[in-house]
Amino acid sequence: MCFNHNMKAAQDHLIYDVVISGAGPVGLFLACELALAKCSVLILEKAENPHSPLKQLPFGIRGLSASTIEALYRRGLLDELKIHQRLKNPHQNAGQGARRHVGHFAGIPLYDGNIDASQWKSRLPTSTSASLISEMEELETVLARRAEALGVEIQRGFAVTDFHQTEDQVTVQSSDYSFQGQWLVGCDGARSIIRKAGGFEFPGTEPEFTGYSTHVDLADPEKLSQGRVVTPQGMYLQSQPGFVVIQDFDGGAFHHTGEPITLKHVQEVLRRISNTEVTISALHIATTWTDRARQAATYRNGRVFLAGDAAHIHAPLGGQGLNLGLGDAMNLGWKLAAAIHNTAPEGLLDSYQAERHPIGAQVLDWSRAQVAIMRPDPHARAVNAIFRDLVNTRDGATYIAGRLWGLFTHYDLGGAHPLVGHSVPNFEFEDGTTIGELMRDGKGILLDFDGNTLLGALASEYDCQMKYVSGRAKEQLDLSTVLIRPDGVIAWASDSEPNEQSIRQATALWFAQ
Incomplete structure (x- = not known):
């Protein structure tokens, strides 16, 4: 049975379906997904002002991967x-044509001309x-606008300090106020209060370096090279004049x-890392970060979930964190x-941990691998040279591009078909409509290429x-039937006429009558 929970929230006087801590991109996108499904959502954000120079170019630059781009496309x-x-690459010396930089691994540039996209068989011309390239502020602005249009309530200047949960709801404390929700999700970043208050274990590895992101005026800019420069002491990157990133392998001490x-x-x-006598005449912005890599042992504690940096942190090498x-x-x-x-089948909520925790672990190891070959020592330089040769092969x-752009993201759903657990290709129908455009309402899809009346009757039950x-x-990849989850993941697929029992079993795993 379908019904509108926003009405229930109004009647219960601030008893929300979900309270989210954190109005960054993760919290906002989650709120959009919930509100699209007619859930009442409150976001509590400690910052009163969502704007910051660190969210704007060039500091706020973020590379969006295929899975993120698909998700945004599927929701319009x-x-x-x-x-x-208008901006394909904001960095100077980014190259052109086949030598255009499209990413990096441990600072080793990835060139567009070396990538063989034909190896990604399920990517269609309509993909x-x-x-x-995007920017944190732009992404947050777009998501906040959509969230508010869907009825999400965003309260800024409300820092969550604690919470208490019972069997059927969570009470969230913020200064002198308390808020109630059926569920609480911590999307409140690397120093997550929700994670700490909830007693989530957060194991991992300690940092190798302190990273600096700075905006400076240089009295003698000719002493620093443009682009990424690896030195015997570390690394510095000048993406644009005066915008300098530094990696100092001090074990994260500073x-x-x-x-x-x-x-x-x-x-x-900067002088020590660059081995120059460069002079900074003015310091406008500076912030530090590290490659500390930790992941919550579990993403759920009762009625409380973690997502984004609250669940996993790592070095921002290659822009994996936002997409994750x-x-x-x-x-x-x-x-x-x-x-x-x-309407959730048994075990559906547990599948969040089962599916996302391994993906998070892979990204943390991807980050650690890059740091391991960026260290300023002979062993790391030797391995780095080998990787440099490998990255320059087809x-x-x-x-590297497939990993960097999330094209290999896959959930182990146990299906026999090789596409099960992967993102659905963006099939284009004869009228020009794509499967991505048909997912704007956030519902799952039973896709029938052969017009089987049995499938239509089955879908009507859900x-x-x-x-x-x-x-x-126009291109069906030899498929006959595809069961697509609301997040665009293929839950079941067949290249022949489907067996009713098989598809009923698959449907029951993801959708409840």
């Missing part, structure tokens, strides 16, 4: 992002881009001191909504959660 949000339409970042200190570090967090939101959103509407570049789509596509 991709066209609202404008920066990528969205595998990667594009970052953990919490000391103010002064002009004198940044100059000392948005993947958490896409995975959790429809499952939590099903639980709220009492197969090596294609593999009309609240799934719709039936029948028609021929």
Whole structure:
């Protein structure tokens, strides 16, 4: 049975279906997914002002991977992002044509001309881009606008300090106020209060370096090279004049001191790393970060979930963190909504941990591997040279790009067909409509290329959660029937006439009558 939980929230006087801590991209996207499924959502955000120079170019630059781009496209949000339409790469010396830089592994540039996209068989001519440039502020603005249009309540200047949960709800404390919800999700970043208050274990590895992101005026800019420069002491990157990133392999010591970042200190570090006598005449912005890599042992504690940096942290090498967090939101959103509407099959909420935790572990190891070959020592330099040769081969570049852009993301759903657990290809039907455009309402899809009347009747039994789509596509990859979850993941597929029992069993795993 379908019904509107926003009405229930109004009647219960601030008893929300879900309270989310954190109005970053992960919290906002999760709120959009929940509100699309007619759940009442409150976001509590400690910052009063969502704007910050660190969220804007060039500091706020983020590379969006294929899975994120697909998710935004499937919800009608991709066209609202404008920066990528005018800015292919904001870094100087990014190259052109086949030598255009499209990413990196441990600072080793990945060239567009070395990538063989034909190896990715399920990517169709209608597929969205595998990667594009965005900005944190732009992404947050687009997601906040959509969330508010869907009825999400965003309260800024409310820092969550604690929570208490019972069997049927969670009470969230923020200063002198308390809020109630059926569920609580911590999307409150690397220093997550929800994670700490909830007693989530957070094991991992300690940092190798302190990273600095700075905006400076240089008295003698000719002393620093443009682009990424690896030295015997570390690495510095000048993406644009005066915007300098530094990696100092001090074991994260300075970052953990919490000391103010002064002009004198940044100059000392930059001189040592660059092996120059460069002079900084003004320090406008400076922040530090590390490659500490940790992951919550579990993403759930009763009625409390973690997503994004609250669940996993690592070095921001290659821009994996944002995409990982948005993947958490896409995975959790429809499952939590099903639980709220009492349409979740047994074990559906547990599948969030089962599916997303291994993906998070892979990204952490991807980050650690890069740090291991960036260290300023002979052993790391030797391995780095080998990787440099591999990345400059056709197969090596294609593999790195596939990992970097999330094209290999896969959930082990136990299906026999090789596409099960992968993102559904963007099939285009004869009328020009694509499968991505048909997912704007957030429902699952039973896709029938052969017009089997049995499937239409089956889909009608799940009309609240799934719709039936029948028609021929321009390229069907030899498929006959595809069961697609609301997050765009293929739950079941067949290249022959489907067996009713098999598809009923598969449907029951993801959708409840």
